Amino acid sequence: MAGQTDPHISLFSPEEVEFMGEDELVEIVPNMNMEPLNFIAGDFGRFVPQIPTQVPLWLAVALKRRGKCTFRPPQWLSVDNLTQILEAEREPQSKFQPLPFSYVEIARLLFDHARDDIPDMYMVRSLVEDIRDVRLHKLENNLGSFQGTSAVKMDNVSAMEVNLVRPFARRALEAFYKHDKPEADTADRDTRSSRQPREANNEPRRPLRQR
Amino acid sequence: MAKYYDIDDILIEEEFAPVIFHKPVNGVTIDPSAETSCVEQGAKVELPFWLAHELHLRQAVSINLPACFDQKTRLEIQADAACVDLRSRCPYFYEFGCKLQPLVTDRTIGILLSTAFKIRYKERLTKVFTATHLTASKFLPFLTKEETNLYEAAHLSMTTFRKWRTGGPRFQRASILGRKRKES
Incomplete structure:
Protein backbone atom coordinates (compact mmCIF):
# COMPACT_ATOMS: atom_id res chain seq x y z
CA MET A 1 0.00 0.00 0.00
CA ALA A 2 1.32 3.36 -0.92
CA GLY A 3 1.55 6.20 1.51
CA GLN A 4 1.99 4.28 4.71
CA THR A 5 4.33 5.71 7.28
CA ASP A 6 5.56 2.32 8.28
CA PRO A 7 5.06 -0.25 5.54
CA HIS A 8 6.92 -2.82 7.62
CA ILE A 9 4.00 -3.43 9.92
CA SER A 10 1.43 -2.22 7.35
CA LEU A 11 -0.06 0.44 9.53
CA PHE A 12 -1.44 3.77 8.46
CA SER A 13 -0.85 6.38 11.07
CA PRO A 14 -4.06 7.83 12.51
CA GLU A 15 -3.20 11.09 10.77
CA GLU A 16 -3.19 9.32 7.43
CA VAL A 17 -6.55 7.73 8.17
CA GLU A 18 -7.85 11.15 9.13
CA PHE A 19 -6.53 12.53 5.85
CA MET A 20 -8.49 9.91 3.92
CA GLY A 21 -11.56 10.58 6.03
CA GLU A 22 -11.43 14.24 5.01
CA ASP A 23 -12.76 13.28 1.60
CA GLU A 24 -16.20 12.53 3.04
CA LEU A 25 -18.87 15.02 2.03
CA VAL A 26 -20.49 17.26 4.62
CA GLU A 27 -23.14 19.91 4.34
CA ILE A 28 -22.22 23.52 5.00
CA VAL A 29 -24.05 26.80 4.86
CA PRO A 30 -21.75 29.41 3.34
CA ASN A 31 -22.03 33.08 4.15
CA MET A 32 -20.21 34.38 1.10
CA ASN A 33 -20.56 34.42 -2.66
CA MET A 34 -18.10 32.32 -4.63
CA GLU A 35 -17.85 30.68 -8.03
CA PRO A 36 -17.91 26.84 -8.15
CA LEU A 37 -14.62 25.15 -7.36
CA ASN A 38 -13.45 22.56 -9.90
CA PHE A 39 -11.40 19.76 -8.35
CA ILE A 40 -10.28 16.39 -9.61
CA ALA A 41 -12.81 14.81 -7.26
CA GLY A 42 -15.62 16.90 -8.75
CA ASP A 43 -17.12 20.37 -8.79
CA PHE A 44 -18.31 21.98 -5.60
CA GLY A 45 -20.43 25.09 -5.28
CA ARG A 46 -21.48 27.50 -6.29
CA PHE A 47 -21.48 29.16 -2.91
CA VAL A 48 -24.40 31.46 -2.15
CA PRO A 49 -25.10 32.81 1.35
CA GLN A 50 -27.66 30.75 3.29
CA ILE A 51 -27.93 28.08 0.57
CA PRO A 52 -26.63 24.75 1.94
CA THR A 53 -24.17 22.86 -0.25
CA GLN A 54 -22.12 19.67 -0.08
CA VAL A 55 -18.33 19.91 0.10
CA PRO A 56 -15.53 17.62 1.21
CA LEU A 57 -14.71 17.81 4.87
CA TRP A 58 -11.27 19.30 4.34
CA LEU A 59 -12.71 22.17 2.32
CA ALA A 60 -15.41 22.72 4.90
CA VAL A 61 -12.79 22.90 7.66
CA ALA A 62 -10.71 25.35 5.64
CA LEU A 63 -13.72 27.59 5.00
CA LYS A 64 -14.79 27.35 8.62
CA ARG A 65 -11.37 28.44 9.81
CA ARG A 66 -11.74 31.55 7.70
CA GLY A 67 -15.24 32.14 9.08
CA LYS A 68 -16.88 31.67 5.69
CA CYS A 69 -19.43 29.02 6.58
CA THR A 70 -21.24 27.10 9.30
CA PHE A 71 -21.55 23.34 9.49
CA ARG A 72 -24.77 21.38 9.24
CA PRO A 73 -23.93 18.48 11.57
CA PRO A 74 -24.63 15.13 9.89
CA GLN A 75 -27.82 13.24 10.69
CA TRP A 76 -26.12 10.52 12.69
CA LEU A 77 -24.36 13.02 14.94
CA SER A 78 -27.40 13.75 17.11
CA VAL A 79 -27.93 12.88 20.75
CA ASP A 80 -30.98 10.71 20.00
CA ASN A 81 -29.35 8.68 17.29
CA LEU A 82 -26.10 8.22 19.21
CA THR A 83 -27.92 7.14 22.38
CA GLN A 84 -29.77 4.54 20.35
CA ILE A 85 -26.56 3.28 18.76
CA LEU A 86 -24.79 3.13 22.11
CA GLU A 87 -27.59 1.07 23.62
CA ALA A 88 -27.62 -1.27 20.65
CA GLU A 89 -23.84 -1.66 20.87
CA ARG A 90 -24.10 -2.51 24.55
CA GLU A 91 -26.48 -5.40 23.92
CA PRO A 92 -24.57 -8.60 24.56
CA GLN A 93 -23.80 -10.64 21.45
CA SER A 94 -24.81 -7.78 19.21
CA LYS A 95 -23.30 -6.92 15.86
CA PHE A 96 -21.53 -3.69 15.11
CA GLN A 97 -24.03 -0.93 14.44
CA PRO A 98 -23.89 0.81 11.06
CA LEU A 99 -22.06 4.11 11.35
CA PRO A 100 -20.23 6.13 8.70
CA PHE A 101 -17.01 4.41 7.69
CA SER A 102 -14.86 7.22 9.07
CA TYR A 103 -17.08 8.30 11.96
CA VAL A 104 -14.16 8.61 14.38
CA GLU A 105 -12.31 11.04 12.15
CA ILE A 106 -15.36 13.09 11.14
CA ALA A 107 -16.43 13.43 14.76
CA ARG A 108 -12.96 14.47 15.81
CA LEU A 109 -12.66 17.13 13.08
CA LEU A 110 -16.11 18.50 13.78
CA PHE A 111 -15.43 18.68 17.52
CA ASP A 112 -12.17 20.48 16.85
CA HIS A 113 -13.38 23.01 14.33
CA ALA A 114 -17.12 23.34 14.60
CA ARG A 115 -17.88 23.42 18.31
CA ASP A 116 -20.48 26.16 17.93
CA ASP A 117 -22.37 24.36 15.14
CA ILE A 118 -23.13 21.14 17.02
CA PRO A 119 -26.06 21.23 19.43
CA ASP A 120 -25.33 19.54 22.78
CA MET A 121 -21.68 19.33 21.86
CA TYR A 122 -20.47 17.88 25.19
CA MET A 123 -23.17 15.25 25.31
CA VAL A 124 -22.51 14.26 21.71
CA ARG A 125 -18.79 14.09 22.27
CA SER A 126 -19.03 11.85 25.31
CA LEU A 127 -21.51 9.61 23.47
CA VAL A 128 -19.12 9.22 20.57
CA GLU A 129 -16.29 8.40 22.95
CA ASP A 130 -18.43 5.79 24.70
CA ILE A 131 -19.51 4.22 21.43
CA ARG A 132 -15.91 4.02 20.33
CA ASP A 133 -14.82 2.36 23.57
CA VAL A 134 -17.64 -0.18 23.49
CA ARG A 135 -16.88 -1.02 19.88
CA LEU A 136 -13.20 -1.43 20.64
CA HIS A 137 -14.01 -3.92 23.39
CA LYS A 138 -16.28 -5.77 21.02
CA LEU A 139 -13.61 -5.81 18.36
CA PHE A 176 -2.36 -19.42 12.94
CA TYR A 177 -1.76 -20.29 9.32
CA LYS A 178 1.77 -21.43 10.08
CA HIS A 179 0.62 -23.70 12.90
CA ASP A 180 -2.41 -25.04 11.10
CA LYS A 181 -0.59 -25.99 7.93
CA PRO A 182 1.53 -28.86 9.32
CA GLU A 183 -1.53 -30.47 10.87
CA ALA A 184 -3.35 -30.51 7.57
CA ASP A 185 -0.68 -32.40 5.67
CA THR A 186 0.43 -34.74 8.45
CA ALA A 187 -0.61 -37.79 6.46
CA ASP A 188 1.22 -36.56 3.41
CA ARG A 189 4.36 -35.93 5.41
CA ASP A 190 4.24 -39.34 7.08
CA THR A 191 4.45 -41.12 3.78
CA ARG A 192 7.19 -38.85 2.60
CA SER A 193 9.39 -39.22 5.65
CA SER A 194 9.03 -43.00 5.72
CA ARG A 195 10.03 -43.13 2.10
CA GLN A 196 13.07 -40.98 2.48
CA PRO A 197 15.47 -43.30 4.32
CA ARG A 198 14.72 -46.22 2.01
CA GLU A 199 15.75 -44.29 -1.05
CA ALA A 200 18.83 -43.11 0.72
CA ASN A 201 19.89 -46.66 1.58
CA ASN A 202 19.70 -47.81 -1.99
CA GLU A 203 21.90 -45.20 -3.43
CA PRO A 204 25.65 -45.20 -2.87
CA ARG A 205 27.01 -43.00 -0.17
CA ARG A 206 26.90 -39.40 -1.21
CA PRO A 207 30.13 -37.48 -0.80
CA LEU A 208 29.93 -34.27 1.16
CA ARG A 209 29.33 -31.34 -1.04
CA GLN A 210 32.41 -29.39 -2.01
CA ARG A 211 32.30 -25.81 -0.93
CA MET B 1 16.99 -19.41 1.98
CA ALA B 2 14.14 -16.98 1.67
CA LYS B 3 14.86 -15.57 5.08
CA TYR B 4 18.60 -15.53 4.60
CA TYR B 5 19.09 -12.09 6.09
CA ASP B 6 16.45 -12.41 8.78
CA ILE B 7 18.20 -12.05 12.12
CA ASP B 8 15.46 -13.98 13.91
CA ASP B 9 15.79 -16.84 11.50
CA ILE B 10 19.52 -16.96 12.11
CA LEU B 11 19.03 -16.96 15.87
CA ILE B 12 16.45 -19.74 15.66
CA GLU B 13 18.95 -21.92 13.87
CA GLU B 14 21.49 -21.24 16.59
CA GLU B 15 19.32 -23.03 19.13
CA PHE B 16 20.79 -26.33 20.27
CA ALA B 17 19.22 -29.67 19.54
CA PRO B 18 20.43 -33.00 20.92
CA VAL B 19 21.53 -35.44 18.23
CA ILE B 20 22.76 -39.02 18.10
CA PHE B 21 25.53 -39.81 15.65
CA HIS B 22 24.91 -42.82 13.43
CA LYS B 23 28.38 -42.78 12.00
CA PRO B 24 31.79 -42.24 13.53
CA VAL B 25 33.20 -38.92 12.46
CA ASN B 26 36.87 -38.11 12.37
CA GLY B 27 38.69 -34.84 12.53
CA VAL B 28 35.99 -32.66 14.03
CA THR B 29 36.14 -30.65 17.21
CA ILE B 30 32.60 -30.56 18.47
CA ASP B 31 33.53 -30.66 22.12
CA PRO B 32 36.67 -28.61 22.75
CA SER B 33 37.45 -30.50 25.96
CA ALA B 34 37.40 -33.93 24.33
CA GLU B 35 40.70 -35.82 24.22
CA THR B 36 40.44 -36.94 20.62
CA SER B 37 39.07 -35.06 17.69
CA CYS B 38 36.60 -37.70 16.62
CA VAL B 39 33.03 -38.58 17.47
CA GLU B 40 32.08 -42.21 17.97
CA GLN B 41 29.03 -43.92 16.62
CA GLY B 42 26.05 -43.57 18.94
CA ALA B 43 27.47 -40.52 20.69
CA LYS B 44 24.91 -38.06 22.04
CA VAL B 45 25.91 -34.48 21.34
CA GLU B 46 24.17 -31.14 21.37
CA LEU B 47 24.59 -29.30 18.09
CA PRO B 48 23.20 -26.04 16.84
CA PHE B 49 20.17 -26.62 14.67
CA TRP B 50 21.75 -25.52 11.39
CA LEU B 51 24.52 -28.08 11.77
CA ALA B 52 22.23 -30.81 13.01
CA HIS B 53 19.93 -30.16 10.06
CA GLU B 54 22.69 -30.51 7.48
CA LEU B 55 24.02 -33.68 9.11
CA HIS B 56 20.52 -35.08 9.28
CA LEU B 57 20.10 -34.54 5.54
CA ARG B 58 23.22 -36.66 5.02
CA GLN B 59 21.86 -39.37 7.32
CA ALA B 60 24.74 -38.89 9.74
CA VAL B 61 22.69 -38.08 12.80
CA SER B 62 19.16 -38.36 14.13
CA ILE B 63 17.68 -35.43 15.96
CA ASN B 64 15.93 -35.74 19.32
CA LEU B 65 13.57 -33.28 20.86
CA PRO B 66 15.31 -30.48 22.77
CA ALA B 67 14.60 -29.89 26.42
CA CYS B 68 12.10 -27.13 25.76
CA PHE B 69 9.66 -29.66 24.30
CA ASP B 70 10.06 -32.22 27.08
CA GLN B 71 7.30 -33.93 29.00
CA LYS B 72 7.33 -31.41 31.82
CA THR B 73 6.67 -28.50 29.51
CA ARG B 74 3.93 -30.44 27.78
CA LEU B 75 2.17 -31.10 31.06
CA GLU B 76 2.43 -27.46 32.01
CA ILE B 77 0.99 -26.40 28.69
CA GLN B 78 -1.85 -28.84 29.11
CA ALA B 79 -2.51 -27.50 32.58
CA ASP B 80 -2.57 -23.80 31.75
CA ALA B 81 -0.83 -22.73 28.61
CA ALA B 82 -1.38 -19.05 29.27
CA CYS B 83 0.84 -18.99 32.35
CA VAL B 84 3.82 -20.99 31.12
CA ASP B 85 7.02 -19.03 30.90
CA LEU B 86 7.97 -20.03 27.38
CA ARG B 87 10.62 -17.41 26.90
CA SER B 88 12.96 -18.90 29.47
CA ARG B 89 12.49 -22.32 27.85
CA CYS B 90 13.18 -21.12 24.35
CA PRO B 91 12.60 -17.60 23.04
CA TYR B 92 11.73 -18.98 19.62
CA PHE B 93 9.47 -21.73 20.88
CA TYR B 94 7.05 -21.83 17.94
CA GLU B 95 9.44 -21.24 15.06
CA PHE B 96 12.01 -23.66 16.44
CA GLY B 97 9.28 -26.24 16.89
CA CYS B 98 8.09 -25.72 13.33
CA LYS B 99 11.60 -26.21 12.01
CA LEU B 100 12.17 -29.32 14.09
CA GLN B 101 8.84 -30.87 13.27
CA PRO B 102 9.71 -32.55 9.95
CA LEU B 103 13.01 -33.86 11.31
CA VAL B 104 12.01 -35.62 14.51
CA THR B 105 10.06 -38.82 14.94
CA ASP B 106 7.65 -37.29 17.43
CA ARG B 107 4.45 -36.42 15.59
CA THR B 108 2.65 -34.65 18.41
CA ILE B 109 4.77 -31.53 18.40
CA GLY B 110 2.69 -29.75 15.76
CA ILE B 111 -0.48 -30.19 17.76
CA LEU B 112 1.33 -29.10 20.91
CA LEU B 113 2.46 -25.89 19.24
CA SER B 114 -0.86 -25.00 17.71
CA THR B 115 -2.89 -25.67 20.87
CA ALA B 116 -0.38 -23.75 22.99
CA PHE B 117 -0.53 -20.81 20.62
CA LYS B 118 -4.32 -20.85 20.38
CA ILE B 119 -4.79 -20.79 24.13
CA ARG B 120 -2.09 -18.22 24.78
CA TYR B 121 -3.42 -16.04 21.98
CA LYS B 122 -6.92 -16.09 23.36
CA GLU B 123 -5.96 -15.57 26.99
CA ARG B 124 -3.16 -13.08 26.68
CA LEU B 125 -2.75 -11.39 23.37
CA THR B 126 -6.27 -10.30 22.62
CA LYS B 127 -6.35 -8.32 25.85
CA VAL B 128 -3.73 -5.94 24.54
CA PHE B 129 -6.01 -3.28 23.12
CA THR B 130 -7.79 -2.37 26.30
CA ALA B 131 -5.38 -3.52 29.00
CA THR B 132 -3.09 -0.90 30.43
CA HIS B 133 0.61 -1.27 29.96
CA LEU B 134 1.00 -2.01 33.67
CA THR B 135 -1.10 -5.18 33.65
CA ALA B 136 0.51 -6.22 30.40
CA SER B 137 4.01 -5.91 31.80
CA LYS B 138 3.19 -8.71 34.22
CA PHE B 139 2.94 -11.37 31.53
CA LEU B 140 5.26 -9.73 29.03
CA PRO B 141 8.38 -11.62 30.21
CA PHE B 142 6.62 -14.95 29.58
CA LEU B 143 6.00 -14.31 25.92
CA THR B 144 8.12 -15.77 23.19
CA LYS B 145 9.65 -13.62 20.52
CA GLU B 146 6.78 -14.19 18.13
CA GLU B 147 4.18 -13.34 20.74
CA THR B 148 6.11 -10.25 21.75
CA ASN B 149 6.06 -9.09 18.14
CA LEU B 150 2.31 -9.48 18.09
CA TYR B 151 1.97 -7.61 21.33
CA GLU B 152 4.21 -4.80 20.14
CA ALA B 153 2.23 -4.45 16.91
CA ALA B 154 -1.01 -4.03 18.80
CA HIS B 155 0.50 -1.80 21.43
CA LEU B 156 2.11 0.48 18.87
CA SER B 157 -1.09 1.04 16.92
CA MET B 158 -2.92 1.68 20.17
CA THR B 159 -0.42 4.28 21.38
CA THR B 160 -0.39 6.16 18.08
CA PHE B 161 -4.18 6.16 18.13
CA ARG B 162 -4.27 7.55 21.68
CA LYS B 163 -1.79 10.20 20.70
CA TRP B 164 -3.91 11.19 17.74
CA ARG B 165 -7.05 11.30 19.87
CA THR B 166 -5.63 13.53 22.57
CA GLY B 167 -4.45 15.99 19.96
CA GLY B 168 -1.08 17.61 19.80
CA PRO B 169 0.21 19.78 17.02
CA ARG B 170 -2.32 19.54 14.22
CA PHE B 171 -0.09 21.03 11.60
CA GLN B 172 3.60 20.38 11.51
CA ARG B 173 5.86 22.98 10.15
CA ALA B 174 8.25 21.73 7.54
CA SER B 175 11.74 21.98 8.97
CA ILE B 176 12.90 23.99 5.99
CA LEU B 177 10.35 26.75 6.61
CA GLY B 178 11.67 27.81 10.00
CA ARG B 179 15.13 28.56 8.72
CA LYS B 180 16.06 32.07 7.98
CA ARG B 181 17.68 32.85 4.74
CA LYS B 182 21.42 32.96 4.95
CA GLU B 183 22.88 36.37 4.78
CA SER B 184 25.30 36.55 1.95
Missing part, protein backbone atom coordinates in the same frame (compact mmCIF):
# COMPACT_ATOMS: atom_id res chain seq x y z
CA GLU A 140 -11.19 -7.27 20.87
CA ASN A 141 -13.63 -10.02 21.78
CA ASN A 142 -14.06 -10.78 18.10
CA LEU A 143 -10.31 -11.08 17.69
CA GLY A 144 -10.31 -13.54 20.58
CA SER A 145 -12.68 -15.79 18.68
CA PHE A 146 -10.10 -16.55 15.99
CA GLN A 147 -9.81 -20.31 15.83
CA GLY A 148 -7.15 -20.98 13.30
CA THR A 149 -7.31 -20.06 9.67
CA SER A 150 -10.88 -19.57 8.75
CA ALA A 151 -12.59 -16.69 7.06
CA VAL A 152 -13.26 -13.89 9.50
CA LYS A 153 -16.35 -11.79 8.98
CA MET A 154 -16.91 -8.53 10.81
CA ASP A 155 -19.43 -6.08 9.45
CA ASN A 156 -19.56 -2.33 9.90
CA VAL A 157 -16.10 -1.87 11.36
CA SER A 158 -14.92 1.68 10.75
CA ALA A 159 -11.71 2.83 9.11
CA MET A 160 -9.95 3.78 12.32
CA GLU A 161 -10.92 0.54 14.02
CA VAL A 162 -9.71 -1.53 11.10
CA ASN A 163 -6.46 0.36 11.08
CA LEU A 164 -6.02 -0.21 14.81
CA VAL A 165 -6.19 -3.98 14.63
CA ARG A 166 -4.68 -4.44 11.18
CA PRO A 167 -1.07 -5.24 12.13
CA PHE A 168 -2.11 -7.40 15.05
CA ALA A 169 -4.78 -9.33 13.19
CA ARG A 170 -2.55 -9.89 10.19
CA ARG A 171 0.27 -11.29 12.24
CA ALA A 172 -2.03 -13.40 14.34
CA LEU A 173 -3.62 -14.92 11.25
CA GLU A 174 -0.18 -15.56 9.79
CA ALA A 175 0.82 -17.38 12.97
